[in-house]
Amino acid sequence: MSISKATIDSMIKDLPFPSNVLKVLKDDVIEVGVSKKEMEEIIEKIMEEYEVSCIEPCDAAGVIAAQSIGEPGTQMTMRTFHYAGVAEINVTLGLPRLIEIVDARKIPSTPMMTIALSKEYPNDYAYDREKTRALAWEIEATKIDHIADVTTDLSQMKLIIDLHEKAMESRNITIEQVKEKFNEELNVMVTISSAIDNQIIIAPEEPSYRELLQLAKSIHNVTLKGIEGIKRVVVRKEGEEYTLYTEGSALNNVFQFEGVDKTRTSTNNINEIYEVLGVEAARNAIIKEATDTLREQGLTVDIRHIMLVADLMTCDGEVKQIGRHGISGEKASVFARAAFEVTVNHLLDAGMRGDVDKLEGVTENIIVGQPIRMGTGDVHLISRRKEEAEMKLQVEDE
């Protein structure tokens, strides 16, 4: 006769297992139907298996993680540029990307955002192509090259900008706005031509060739509309829902737009996630980016190893690189640092400061030729001589 749900619940309630294990156990037991005796046996068996699969105290988890990520790393392609899905956006993948992640670069070589759109009601942004398109134009940085031809008139000492009406219309920008923007940014004479439609004339403050050529260069850098740094926005439909992909990343700015679903919008710039969403989100991002990079290369690395790396990188409340300016360079031990890089400098500095190495880590103990404090090396047995032990007993008796 099988036992009831309530009995199962009360039986597994106090077990020291993670919730995943408990859930599978409960579901399976309910599906099959077991007696109380069988249930007890199952729990006992799981307990045994669970203890076997747990990592042992003093095990070198870090070394195992390093090797488990390092070995597949040797099989990764050195130089790959790939397109994210079909959305013709170039992203760095393969080994360069993995290095970028563990180096905690401030800006990745190909920043990219995935902007989810709100889908609260039937014709909200996520379901409406027109709205999505308009939002994409709002976000994408518009430069003068996108909407006009610029010619330099050397004889008249001025720049002539011929705006394309169609391009302006699709980007929802007017000639007055363009003029305003140039006025703000460049500190020059900007006039809308009265003779020809859609023409703006810009003249430098002083009529000199140098000024004019300088100006011809700098007007290309003015962002007329949109977010600085977002070079391109691509609209894609996934299932029922439209999503925006951007080349370039500016999470905080994108959050200001209406129609953006802030809870699902993300970027591949880990440092930006740290600044906008905090250290825990950054940790999740490291795990996600690293597993995705490895998976894309057809390599499977157990997520626990990557989780360990991510935890180590974020354990001081900020994202630290695994390297000279982070984990390896900030070790407490002089020997460990010296073994990593610029040996002589580290030893010399330590000597001048009078640093003390307590020989607590692995590297420094190997250097001095002692057993490391891992595995059986971390267990210290102290034996008392016979007389001492007897004396102790006597004292206790009294």
Added chain:
Amino acid sequence: MTKFSLLNHESVPKHEIMTEGELKSVLTNYFVEKEQLPKIKLHDPVCKEIGAAIGDVIKITRKSQTAGEAEYYRFVIE
């Protein structure tokens, strides 16, 4: 702009400031001082959101692929 809580973002796990009692049981369970826990900076956006102060310990309930749900603790530092 509609106000949104950072904690609603899908990649931000649940953060809570721990009470003294909870903290004590965790610390005795792991045999550590709270200074030995992983850290979180005071200027971390989530810290500001939940109003944590230096010296607090924040309990983070992570969604974990391996364990289902995992608890993590961070000590608030400057």
